Amino acid sequence: MTVNSHLKEFHGLPAFTFPDADDKSPRATSLPEPESVAWRVGVDAYDSEEEWEDAFARFLAAVDTERVRALIVGAWSEAYDSAPGAVIEALVAARERLPALRGLFFGDIVMEECEISWIVQGDVSPLLNAFPALEEFGVRGGNQLVFPAVRHERLRSLTVETGGMPVEAVRGVAGSDLPALEKLDLWLGTSEYGGDAGVADLEPFFAGTRLPGLIRLGLRNSEIQDDICAALASAPVVARLEVLDVSMGVLTDDGVTALLSGQPLTHLKKLDLHHNYLSTALRTRLLETLEPAGVLVDADQDDAESDEEEDGTVWRFVAVGE
Template sequence: MTINEHLTAFGGFDVVAWTPGEPLPDPATTICRLSVEWDEAQSWEEKFSAFLALPGVEATPGLVVGWWSTDDTETEPTAVVEALVGAHARLPGLQALFFGDITYEENEVSWIMNTDLSPLLAAYPALRHLGVRGGNNLSLGQLDSGHLQTLIVQAGGLPVNVVREVMNARLPNLEHLELYLGTENYGADSSAADLAPLLDGHLFPKLSYLGLKNSDHQDEIAQMIADAPVLDSLHTLDLSLGTLSDDGALALLGSQRVRRLTRLDLRHHYCTPEVSAQLGELGPEVNLGDDQNRDDDWRFVALGE
């Protein structure tokens, strides 16, 4: 799997690309993506400055940060973070922020150099929806928010420090958690055990969607969570895009808690046809995708490089 398209929606809003000279879209329905291209004359920060000068910009409900460098694939977005933090008074209504809407043609997900995003969370404490792409050098700091409802972190290899930051978070109203854990080949160094704080369901009491996906420890994750109390409040369990095989699937098949889910997402798996057939009759709506029945000796996650 490669990320070959930009976001078209996030946080309940449509997403459109914005360039200087264009008006603001309708803030009731649409948010802007700001990005630059290779060798472009304007920097991301200059475009953002022009955006902030628009009449009515204070009504902006969300922002999508796209590719931020015109000349270096390894540029860390520290200047972007500083610009956003400095603009917090101009964007008082910001509810949704996606940081790093970058396709593989702009930079592979495993090459994206990220940074400490905790100043953003401090500057915009009323954020309800936060998405991040790129795990290198990423930090979220101490996550403590009574407003955040959605947290999505996408990486080809998510560092254990970020996983532990999420597991130590205080997010009492979080409803949607989606972690692309990734592979050791691209820097993932967490284990299934690092996810243990989720299991009893107390960490995020309003959680209805849990995505622990794109992992080369998918069997261990499935076995650990198959009979965990956290499932009792979930609508959807998403274990897709990883290396799930019969070992993990059999744990799911043996769980009454899994059977009470509304939806189970297992796309990109390595289960045998026999077990796949059983999964399809499990009870919840099960998404097995079009690429099941793999018998490769080498298993790989969908989003690595």
């Protein structure tokens, strides 16, 4: 599985792709109200006739950007080979023209444009520093991703989607002061694609001290999902969560047994562990334990794939890798 469709909505708004320069259709001349959609600005990832910064300049000229609430950065030219420094610089330079911006997603790039593990990223912290009123920020792609520790007073939702999240980026998020953050969603990925964080690097998330408002925690798409669940079994942050998401990873009976043997989970509104490698018996036990307490449990396996070699070695895979 990989990312094969663009965002259909973001920050509670339907996504609308800003038209290409040569688009002469009615859609290009009758744009929606600036505040009514999440605007996606992107160019062709391969052999683009327009650079992303030029498309963004057209957007700034065509739309009353003082009313824009949400912005989605789509593909930039040769995203598989080029760091988006100029894209980030263009956004930072336009910060005064986007006073109402509250949601920003950086890198809405699908597999046909560039596989998630190929997307070359960079230091995304200038975007958070440039937009102190942001409430929601997301970024896709872990290749060369840099996320130093930051402080942001208003950010309520942070999503990092990768096939492999570098340990320094994980530590940067873990070291950030985000007092308003309610939702954190990290796709940790696999070591094959640069996801080299261990459970010890996630300890600040388990403690939750830098994230006093956190109620929705996702630590997922990981090859160490069992170890994460074992740590969550006694993690202080769990007691105040409404949603716990450990989906999309290599989760087996060992991880769920640890969760069920640890602190109570019956206070949760939802436990998401879709794409898993659970036995029928363990899945039944999980549902019988939590569903009577009103917990919505997503334990679907979602075509989780595994391979067995002739020597009996079993290989299991995260949902989104390459």
